[in-house]
Amino acid sequence: MLKLQTKLDGQRATFGVVRDCIQDLGYHLGGNWDYDAGFFDHVLCREEGETIYIRIPFFVRDGELDNYDTTIEFGTSFVIKHVVHVGVDREGSSLIDATGFSQFQSPIDTDGKITDKNRWIHAGEVAVQELLDCLYENQHLKSS
Numbered sequence: 001m002l003k004l005q006t007k008l009d010g011q012r013a014t015f016g017v018v019r020d021c022i023q024d025l026g027y028h029l030g031g032n033w034d035y036d037a038g039f040f041d042h043v044l045c046r047e048e049g050e051t052i053y054i055r056i057p058f059f060v061r062d063g064e065l066d067n068y069d070t071t072i073e074f075g076t077s078f079v080i081k082h083v084v085h086v087g088v089d090r091e092g093s094s095l096i097d098a099t100g101f102s103q104f105q106s107p108i109d110t111d112g113k114i115t116d117k118n119r120w121i122h123a124g125e126v127a128v129q130e131l132l133d134c135l136y137e138n139q140h141l142k143s144s
Helices: 015-026 095-097 118-135
Strands: 012-014 037-047 050-064 072-073 078-083
Touching: 015 037, 015 072, 015 095, 015 118, 037 118, 050 118, 078 118
Parallel strands: none
Antiparallel strands: 012 072, 037 050, 050 072, 050 078
């Protein structure tokens, strides 16, 4: 995991506006969100079973998550790498796989070692800056 130092840390914005910006930029709301916190994820690179993501954590400060007007505050963004098996999952449940409920295997390593750290720190900072630009353009950042 590579932590990033960006101007997004501690900024507040409206969840709905952020959601609109992130969708246009290729981010998605991470699957492990709760009503008081979550992550926005974006794939930076995917090849041969390895995926490098930018992950932007956020915390609800006013309202309930998934409401357009909810105020969220951004945490410290970071870059992570997931490594998965490529091929047939011999350990998986054939019933689940056959019915389509499990399309993907679990990662071998959810926090894989990242090589060329400067490259991925730069790529993560660029991705965060694109989100900041969208929020500034729409004038939707709030003072904390």
